[in-house]
Amino acid sequence: xxxxxxxxxxxxxxxxxxxxxxxxxxxxxxxxxxxxxxxxxxxxxxxxxxxxxxxxxxxxxxxxxxxxxxxxxxxxxxxxxxxxxxxxxxxxxxxxxxxxxxxxxxxxxxxxxxxxxxxxxxxxxxxxxxxxxxxxxxxxxxxxxxxxxxxxxxxxxxxxxxxxxxxxxxxxxxxxxxxxxxxxxxxxxxxxxxxxxxxxxxxxxxxxxxxxxxxxxxxxxxxxxxxxxxxxxxxxxxxxxxxxxxxxxxxxxxxxxxxxxxxxxxxxxxxxxxxxxxxxxxxxxxxxxxxxxxxxxxxxxxxxxxxxxxxxxxxxxx
Numbered sequence: 499x500x501x502x503x504x505x506x507x508x509x510x511x512x513x514x515x516x517x518x519x520x521x522x523x524x525x526x527x528x529x530x531x532x533x534x535x536x537x538x539x540x541x542x543x544x545x546x547x548x549x550x551x552x553x554x555x556x557x558x559x560x561x562x563x564x565x566x567x568x569x570x571x572x573x574x575x576x577x578x579x580x581x582x583x584x585x586x587x588x589x590x591x592x593x594x595x596x597x598x599x600x601x602x603x604x605x606x607x608x609x610x611x612x613x614x615x616x617x618x619x620x621x622x623x624x625x626x627x628x629x630x631x632x633x634x635x636x637x638x639x640x641x642x643x644x645x646x647x648x649x650x651x652x653x654x655x656x657x658x659x660x661x662x663x664x665x666x667x668x669x670x671x672x673x674x675x676x677x678x679x680x681x682x683x684x685x686x687x688x689x690x691x692x693x694x695x696x697x698x699x700x701x702x703x704x705x706x707x708x709x710x711x712x713x714x715x716x717x718x719x720x721x722x723x724x725x726x727x728x729x730x731x732x733x734x735x736x737x738x739x740x741x742x743x744x745x746x747x748x749x750x751x752x753x754x755x756x757x758x759x760x761x762x763x764x765x766x767x768x769x770x771x772x773x774x775x776x777x778x779x780x781x782x783x784x785x786x787x788x789x790x791x792x793x794x795x796x797x798x799x800x801x802x803x804x805x806x807x808x809x810x811x812x813x814x815x816x
Contacts, residue, residue: 523544587614601636614645614661618648707752749794
């Protein structure tokens with residue numbers, strides 16, 4: 499029997515949802531960071547095996563809402579829960595549950611999906627702590643299964659995959675077997691720039707930045723350009739060439755713009771170089787990347803800017 503379904507990863511910020519999803523599919527697709535609110539939209543990745551296909555949906559971390567972007571992120575998480583066949587609620591070792599856990603618990607009560615409690619970061623605590631953690635989190639929802647894992651080391655990865663397959667029903671293959679994600683290349687490129695900005699910038703800047711890819715063109719082998727379309731790929735020309743990408747880092751203050759650029763452009767160059775190397779590794783071709791910095795005051799509270807920067811309602815089930 500061939501099984502398939504949509505598996506949502508939910509939880510508070512910084513519990514390791516994106517890291518676990520990347521681990522489960524065996525390749526980095528979602529960006530990761532130790533800073534809160536790294537994931538802002540739902541990101542889909544696909545794992546296809548002989549026994550079936552799992553579509554993982556990473557969601558923004560549940561946190562206190564402070565602006566319209568925060569509202570969008572929570573709505574994205576709610577919408578994903580309504581679509582999911584299985585929900586993985588990721589938690590981490592703690593002395594006690596808190597307000598964030600209660601908020602996730604309330605969201606889960608409205609979901610008809612089967613639920614798995616995933617206790618992440620087990621590599622950071624003694625094994626003797628695991629039973630206590632399980633008993634602490636179990637009252638928060640009606641879980642079908644409980645699986646302790648480490649997204650960093652891969653501990654219990656196969657057990658978690660087996661548990662998910664056991665909970666899925668018979669279903670079709672939604673995506674081609676060689677697909678890893680349904681994200682367009684432009685979105686992946688933008689996220690890689692933002693990931694490296696999160697990595698190198700000071701703590702007060704990253705929450706207020708967005709990244710937009712303004713131009714993505716691929717050079718034809720014979721010279722000139724061929725246009726690249728997000729859905730159709732290369733629409734003219736032959737073979738793989740070199741991608742020229744221009745992207746803008748959006749920030750909220752002039753002072754932040756100066757920090758992002760750095761002395762004589764040093765910070766912007768550092769971000770761009772690191773992002774370019776990751777793009778080349780992912781896409782398997784050479785990249786020429788140009789970065790710009792733009793100030794859009796309070797863009798996180800502007801419906802217009804949020805739409806312009808891609809924070810719109812995501813697609814439903816395929």
